[in-house]
Amino acid sequence: MKGKSINRRQFLQTSGYAVAGAAAIGSGAVVIAADGAWALSTTTLDQHAAMTLLRVSRMLFPHDFLGDQYYAKVVEALDAQAANDPAMATQIRDGIAALDSTRDGIAFLDLSDGYAEDAIGSIEGTPFFGTMRGATINNLYGNPLVWRFFGYEGSSWQQGGYLHRGFDDAGWLDAIIESEA
């Protein structure tokens, strides 16, 4: 690609994200994945805030097999909380400001992975950290689309529970039990 002016597609692949024009309106943002497979839209958090929270969320519970669209749900949930609760909006804004001031004013989004981990470590114990951890747990691990990656099977009564679907199927344990009996 050297020597060519990059087209939109290549820009997206380079940066990983595209930020749509909506961000210019002032509040709220639309973030579109490089491959166009998903988008994140916010009403209260601006683009910088949305991208910062997305990175924090992933760094709290990093799973390489999960695409960003699952972490984007965390950001959207936080955006909804911020829209409904001015105190939450302030907490998030101040929290992001703290993350942006850990390394001589280098924005959290620009920090190396190691420095970014240090930055998160520096806010452990704060209400903002609790908000981020709780929101990530609820909206990442609470997302039924995520469960299958971990082997959590969710609601079972519609299928008659596990009576005929493997409630006692751990044969490797049967082998130990029989050998000890």
Place this chain on the structure above:
Amino acid sequence: MAKFDLNDDTVVVVIGSGAGGGTLSNELAQKGINVVCLEAGKRLTLDDIENDWGTMFGKLSWTDKRIGTGALNPDLPLWVCKTVGGTTVHWAGAALRFQDHEWKAKSTYGDIPGANLLDWPVDANEMERFYSMAEDKMGVTGRQGIPQLPGNNNFKAMLAGAQRLGYTKVHTGNMAINSEPRGGRPSCQQIGFCMAGCKIGAKWSALYTEIPAAEATGHFELRPESMVLKINHDSSGKVTSVVYVDKEGNTHEQKARIIAVAGNSVETPRLLLNSASSMFPDGMANSSGQVGKNFMRHMTGTVYAILPQPVHFDRGTQMAGIVQDEAHHDDSRGFVAGYEMETLPGFGLAGVASNTIAGAWGREYAKDIEMYDHFAGMWLVGEDLPQEQNGVTLHDSQKDQYGMPVPVVHFEDHPNDTAMRNHAFKRGSAIYEAIGATKTFELPPFPSTHNMGTCRMSADAKDGVCNPTGQTHDIPNLYISDGSQFTTSAAENPTLTIVSLAIRQAEKIAERMNAGEI
């Protein structure tokens, strides 16, 4: 279904509809005694039950403001229910009898500094008949000729490890969950959401057993969404009526011949304390000063382990698995009394991520969570010692949505509780390590589900709030009908004993009513 007038002063008013209140109501109604049951929560049906932890926590839990201090979660000191059927909607179904010596804690364990121990004024011999009646009513597996439940994968992990350690008292528990169709309810389908409410009603709950059975007698009226604020009395000191708020926020006064309080171990003393008057300045039935004291919640803890191969610990009956080899009293272990080890999975992926290591984050922890389907888990539950300073008080300024002072619940471990938990963590972890666990986790107590002792039973009126039948020492027509009565906690999950005491109490109340004593 009966309906009673607010001015009908012949009825028994039961406050709460759970293991204690629901059972007492039905037992009285079966004897032809008219009962008005006031329940703070809503009435749900099986259609309202979902296999979703977050949703059901919201539908079932008592989330009115409470303040936890000491070792308790400050915002949610207890995990109990505000719904018709009370905490029997959420309970796991473990229905164990006390061991004989546990009725005699003080004489068995001796004088222990810091512990406010007493012997129960009833014993195993007296309780035998009522335990049998309760087991029959609830359909307890492994009792009364009822087969035990099959073991799920999480039980097999427990059994395999326990065998390797030489434990022998390992089985699928005595569970109030149908192992075969019984009482018009189906058998367990191994759904795996017992503590979110049993979707098919295989687990015993007052919601769909005691309450409809009571209604069928024509002697029972349930008033859901009725929060009782105060008990009134007359100049002779007998209780006469209760004041409650309905779902529209209207206040009513229901007259009564007898009042039985079964609001779980925070609400019961809270109501007595909030009913203070010029005659009872320290709260109702509190001449001993023991109302709201001696709060017990069991020694608890949880061990999770990552095993070498998949377990899928969510599948199947959550608590149908137990090791009882450490349940006895043997102070050579460094503590008095004993503990049970019972299977307990996580509460979904989010629950495991939240609880496995409190506050943890980062790549290593994420890798642990990725082993979710290899997790096994057990709950450790043992006798904790009553301490007078552990208890329930009313906040001096904060009020709840009904205008009632917010309860402040305080609990600190006794050193014996800590020593027992330490031992239990080691033994629980050893079970999983014996079958190749790559990692084990020790989880601190969850918000308290077993709540006991805040209006305890005592032979002597100066030591406790109620007598061996739950009748308060001070007021003959006022009864304590829930786990608040417990003199000591024993190691076992309390519901079977609460139900047994309620059956017994109903007999005694009926006898005294017939004799014209109350």
